[in-house]
Structures are given as C-alpha cells and as structure tokens.
Amino acid sequence: MGILLLQIKVMLQKKEAAFCYFFMLTMILIHFFQNIFKFAGTDISRMYQPLKLRMLYEDNVFGYYVIELLPVLVVLVSGFSYLDDRKSGEDIFWIARIGGKKYFFFKYAASFVTSLIVFGGSLLMETFLYLLSFPLSSVGDPSNITRFDEVYWELISRYFFPDIYINHPYLYGVGCCVAFGLMCGVLSSFSLAISMSGIFRFRILLFLPVYLILTMTYYFKDFLKLDFDTYYGYYFYFYDTAPKNIFALILFLMVLFVISFCLVCKKINKDVFEK
Amino acid sequence: MKNLGMLLLSSAFGLLSILPFSASQPDASFGSMAVWMGFGNVGLGSAYLIDFLYAIVPMVVFQMVYGLYLYRHFCTASVYYFSRCIKRKSWFLQETGSLLLKSFLYESAYWIAGLFVLAFKYPFSITMADVCLFLYAVTINVLWLFASTLAVNILALKTDSVAGFGIIFGLEVFFIVIYNFMESLFLYGKPEGNAGKLLFILWKWNPVSQLVVRWHSSMWKEIDAMVNDYQVNFDFNFSVLYLAILSAILIILGISVISRVELISNGMEE
Numbered sequence: 083m084g085i086l087l088l089q090i091k092v093m094l095q096k097k098e099a100a101f102c103y104f105f106m107l108t109m110i111l112i113h114f115f116q117n118i119f120k121f122a123g124t125d126i127s128r129m130y131q132p133l134k135l136r137m138l139y140e141d142n143v144f145g146y147y148v149i150e151l152l153p154v155l156v157v158l159v160s161g162f163s164y165l166d167d168r169k170s171g172e173d174i175f176w177i178a179r180i181g182g183k184k185y186f187f188f189k190y191a192a193s194f195v196t197s198l199i200v201f202g203g204s205l206l207m208e209t210f211l212y213l214l215s216f217p218l219s220s221v222g223d224p225s226n227i228t229r230f231d232e233v234y235w236e237l238i239s240r241y242f243f244p245d246i247y248i249n250h251p252y253l254y255g256v257g258c259c260v261a262f263g264l265m266c267g268v269l270s271s272f273s274l275a276i277s278m279s280g281i282f283r284f285r286i287l288l289f290l291p292v293y294l295i296l297t298m299t300y301y302f303k304d305f306l307k308l309d310f311d312t313y314y315g316y317y318f319y320f321y322d323t324a325p326k327n328i329f330a331l332i333l334f335l336m337v338l339f340v341i342s343f344c345l346v347c348k349k350i351n352k353d354v355f356e357k
Numbered sequence: 358m359k360n361l362g363m364l365l366l367s368s369a370f371g372l373l374s375i376l377p378f379s380a381s382q383p384d385a386s387f388g389s390m391a392v393w394m395g396f397g398n399v400g401l402g403s404a405y406l407i408d409f410l411y412a413i414v415p416m417v418v419f420q421m422v423y424g425l426y427l428y429r430h431f432c433t434a435s436v437y438y439f440s441r442c443i444k445r446k447s448w449f450l451q452e453t454g455s456l457l458l459k460s461f462l463y464e465s466a467y468w469i470a471g472l473f474v475l476a477f478k479y480p481f482s483i484t485m486a487d488v489c490l491f492l493y494a495v496t497i498n499v500l501w502l503f504a505s506t507l508a509v510n511i512l513a514l515k516t517d518s519v520a521g522f523g524i525i526f527g528l529e530v531f532f533i534v535i536y537n538f539m540e541s542l543f544l545y546g547k548p549e550g551n552a553g554k555l556l557f558i559l560w561k562w563n564p565v566s567q568l569v570v571r572w573h574s575s576m577w578k579e580i581d582a583m584v585n586d587y588q589v590n591f592d593f594n595f596s597v598l599y600l601a602i603l604s605a606i607l608i609i610l611g612i613s614v615i616s617r618v619e620l621i622s623n624g625m626e627e
C-alpha cells in the first residue's frame with residue numbers, strides 16, 4: 083500500500099499532472115467568478131440550483147474546453163509516467179526493489195487513482211465552492227423550465243439515475259464528480275497500459291488511441307443503428323439530457339479496462355529489458 | 358507502410374464525412390460535395406461546436422502522426438545523422454517540401470473518397486466553377502494541414518513532442534470554441550457598429566474560419582452562388598494568401614530554430 087501511495091505521490095508531482103490540475107482549476111475558477119458576478123444580488127426565487135451552475139453543465143463554454151480537450155488531458159495526466167520512468171531508468175530501480183509484477187500493477191493502479199484525484203478532486207472542490215457560495219434552497223433550472231412543466235420531468239428522466247437526483251440532488255452532484263474521475267481514471271490507465279505495450283516509439287503517438295476511441299464513438303450511433311447517443315461528451319456532462327444508455331457506458335469502460343489489464347499482464351510476463 | 362496506412366485512414370475519414378451527405382441528398386453536384394466535405398456541416402454558435410471538433414479529427418490525427426516528422430531526427434542518433442547532413446537549412450527545406458507533399462497526399466485521399474462516392478451514386482456532371490471550388494478547398498486544407506503540422510514540429514524542437522502537439526491542439530480548440538461567442542454575428546445581416554466590426558475581423562482572421570468553404574465568397578458568381586452563407590466579403594484568395602504567408606513565416610521560423618538546436622543536449626524520446 084505504501085508503494086502505491088508513493089507511486090501516486092510521484093505521479094502527482096509531475097508537471098503534466100500539475101498542468102492538468104491547474105488547467106481544470108483555472109477553468110473552474112473563471113467560471114465560478116463569472117457566476118458570482120452574474121448572480122450577485124439576484125433574488126433567491128430566481129436563482130438556479132447551485133450545482134447546476136457548475137462548469138460541466140451543458141452549453142457552457144468552459145465545459146466545452148474541458149470536454150473537447152479531455153482526450154488529450156487524460157493521457158497527459160499519467161499516461162507518460164511509465165515512459166518517464168524508463169527514460170530515467172527508474173523502472174529498473176523499482177523492479178529491483180519490489181519486483182516487476184508489483185511495479186507494473188501498482189503503476190497501473192496509481193495512474194487510475196492519480197487521474198481520479200486530478201479530475202474528480204478538482205470537480206469536487208468546485209462542488210464545495212458552489213455549495214458554500216450559493217443559496218442551497220434555490221431550486222431553479224438553468225434551462226428556465228419550471229418543475230410544473232412536464233418537459234422538465236421528461237428531461238430529468240434522461241439523467242443517469244434520475245431517482246437519486248430527485249431525492250438527493252446534492253448527493254447526485256457529488257456522485258457526478260466521482261463518476262467523472264472514475265471514467266478519466268479508466269482512460270488514463272488505458273493509455274498507460276498502451277505505453278507499457280511498446281506499440282508506439284514516440285510519446286506524441288500515445289495520444290492517438292484514446293483520441294481515436296473517444297472521437298469514433300460518435301459514429302457508433304449511426305453505424306450500429308442505436309436509439310441513444312454515443313458522443314462521449316454527453317456521458318461526461320453532469321446534467322446532460324441527450325438520450326443515453328448506462329449499460330453501453332459500463333460495457334465501453336469494461337472493454338477498455340480488460341484490454342489495458344491484458345496489456346499490463348503481457349508486460350509482466352515479458353523480460354524487463356524487452357521493449 | 359505508415360504512409361499507406363495514413364492514406365487509408367484518410368480515405369476512411371473521407372467516407373465518414375461524405376456518407377451522411379450522400380444519405381440525405383437525392384441530387385448532388387461536384388461543387389456541393391466540395392462544400393460539404395470542406396466543413397460543410399458547421400456554423401456559428403454552441404450547437405455546432407461538436408460538429409466542428411469532429412470535422413478537424415482527420416487533421417488532428419495527421420498532426421499527431423507527422424508532428425514528429427522533422428523532430429524525430431533530433432531524438433535518436435541526432436549527432437550521427439547531422440554529421441552526415443551538414444547543411445541543416447537546405448535539409449530543413451527538403452523535409453518541409455516532403456511534409457507538404459505528404460499533407461497533399463493525405464488530403465487528396467480524403468477528397469478522393471468523397472469523389473468516389475459521388476461518382477457511384479450520382480449522375481456525373483462537372484462545371485469549371487465546380488473544379489475551381491474543389492481546388493480552392495483542397496489548397497486551403499493542404500496549406501492549413503502543412504502549417505499546423507510544421508508548427509507542431511517547430512514547437513517540439515523547442516520543448517518536446519507532447520507539448521508541441523498539446524499547444525497546437527489547444528489553440529485549435531480555442532479558435533473553435535470562440536465561435537460560441539459569435540452566434541449573433543450575422544443574426545441581423547452584416548455586422549454593424551464597432552463591436553460588430555471587431556467581431557467580424559476576429560471571425561475572418563481566425564485560422565479555422567479559412568477551412569469552412571461555405572463561409573467564403575468569390576468574385577466568380579457561379580462559385581459565389583454555391584457558397585457565401587453570410588453574404589460578406591471573405592474571398593477564397595484571401596484564405597489561400599493568408600495560409601501561404603503563415604506557412605512561409607513558419608518556414609522562416611523553422612530555419613531559425615533548426616540552426617540553433619544543440620544536438621548534444623538533446624535527449625532521446627521514447
């Protein structure tokens with residue numbers, strides 16, 4: 083466990099992880115102050131629910147930046163950590179100290195947790211910022227559709243787990259941050275597993291698999307004649323109302339997880355000096 | 358092998374781009390295909406941001422793969438490589454020429470896939486205006502692809518390939534997302550007032566705007582009838598010149614950067 087924590091600490095100290103965290107933080111803070119100035123002095127009856135003012139509510143320019151840069155950010159946060167280790171020779175030190183099996187598994191797990199901390203953590207911080215700064219009793223929706231309108235409930239039903247949202251909206255808001263972090267974690271550890279497989283000789287190409295996988299999901303809907311949207315952004319936004327399918331999301335993440343797990347196992351069975 | 362793979366990938370992107378068009382259009386011409394494949398499904402405002410970001414996917418893939426086309430020579434065995442290639446400036450010009458050719462071939466594969474579908478599905482008819490429009494669209498795309506990929510290489514030399522690509526991709530996303538603020542630009546006809554004119558200049562000088570064929574205007578009326586969505590002066594020649602000058606500036610900058618690279622201090626990138 084101590085080794086895992088040490089690996090996470092090392093990953094979090096890298097400039098790529100710091101850049102991702104500060105990028106998220108910058109977007110969050112600009113959007114937060116924009117909201118502060120926009121809603122200063124607004125009557126509570128006209129205010130929106132605080133958590134729906136967050137950056138990853140749909141139709142928000144800062145949210146767009148984060149979602150569209152996500153294929154690059156998730157790779158950047160911890161995807162290069164194994165290549166960095168190999169470049170500096172640190173991997174040999176780790177393998178000599180704890181053994182190859184533990185090193186690769188801990189590296190993989192640390193990549194997942196680092197991504198969860200960077201993305202999920204920054205979004206959780208945003209959530210608490212909104213909970214502290216805006217009135218919790220306000221219930222309005224930024225779409226300006228009232229609760230007495232049937233359309234409102236139709237839109238709510240398209241959220242993941244609408245019952246949780248209706249009964250515990252703040253718990254739902256926190257859960258969204260954790261889910262976002264977990265999805266980013268799967269993608270980050272997938273890119274790390276790809277880097278371990280040694281398919282790509284140059285670092286820049288490591289962006290390619292995650293970028294292609296995420297962007298190509300857009301076409302799944304038409305090619306597989308599905309009745310729900312498959313654009314990855316809809317699954318990352320917190321309160322998106324596009325028709326989605328949670329089982330498809332879980333299946334997608336499971337496939338990525340299985341592939342990356344197999345790649346890590348393959349790497350463990352290889353000789354350390356083999357690329 | 359890599360080049361062939363990239364050409365096949367580009368053709369696949371071309372097919373992905375043209376299929377929604379061929380599925381929805383009962384009748385199509387060569388010109389309308391060129392308009393569609395040249396970012397034809399995008400517009401101003403948040404509703405089009407996703408379409409925009411999908412339209413640049415083929416270009417981003419090229420930037421990733423060829424973002425180390427020049428830079429890779431500085432990564433592994435650079436001292437050996439450049440001891441046999443003393444005139445670095447002429448080497449750089451040769452390599453940029455090769456990169457331009459690769460950009461052209463990659464774009465050609467993308468557009469040929471569109472032409473292939475067009476030729477099979479619709480009766481063949483072609484006019485001089487169609488050909489000119491097609492050539493403008495291809496030239497603009499090739500120039501942008503070349504300039505952006507060269508910029509990735511130059512930035513990679515100063516930093517590393519990840520930062521080089523990250524900066525250029527980040528800028529592309531930034532240039533696209535600012536269209537979100539421009540939704541009202543042409544809402545009431547041509548932009549008026551100082552704020553409107555400033556916004557119009559920002560729109561016109563945005564490098565990504567050059568890629569959207571249907572936003573352009575032309576002195577040739579037959580071409581102008583097929584494009585010019587907003588009825589403003591945004592000539593194709595302006596875009597070609599703008600991207601050609603941008604490419605020339607990047608080549609000059611590249612020569613300056615490449616002659617100052619210390620080979621000894623360069624690490625390996627793997």
